[in-house]
Amino acid sequence: MTTYITEARVALLDALDDGSWADDFMLLGLYTLLVLTRGEECTAEDIHDAWAVARAWTRADHPAIVPFEALPAKIQGYDVRYRDAVRAAARQLRP
Numbered sequence: 034m035t036t037y038i039t040e041a042r043v044a045l046l047d048a049l050d051d052g053s054w055a056d057d058f059m060l061l062g063l064y065t066l067l068v069l070t071r072g073e074e075c076t077a078e079d080i081h082d083a084w085a086v087a088r089a090w091t092r093a094d095h096p097a098i099v100p101f102e103a104l105p106a107k108i109q110g111y112d113v114r115y116r117d118a119v120r121a122a123a124r125q126l127r128p
Contacts, residue, residue, distance in 0.1 A: 041068045044122035049115075060087040064119060072123035077101070077112035080119065084112070 042065045063083035067075050078101040085098045097108060 037069075038065065041065050041122060041126060044068065044125045045118055048118035048121035048125070057087065059090065060084065063087055064115060067119045068122045068126070071119065073120045075116050075119040075123070077109060077116045080112040080115045081109070084115075
């Protein structure tokens with residue numbers, strides 16, 4: 034059965050065009066939630082917060098689990114690709 038959740042997840046995976054990280058089901062779920070809730074308004078900070086929530090469960094001592102604005106610009110830049118994918122997925126789902 035296809036649900037709106039499945040459609041959002043598939044659109045996100047299509048936008049990323051890279052299945053190498055898709056086995057991180059918690060992160061995939063959180064990014065899918067961003068597709069549905071933030072959509073085209075998603076920010077790199079939203080992406081970082083979702084990543085930090087997921088990482089806190091698997092590696093609470095990770096040095097990048099800090100507020101987005103405390104990250105070096107280079108590290109902040111890593112979130113842009115995922116922000117763009119969330120926005121693209123949201124556009125794809127638009128009626």
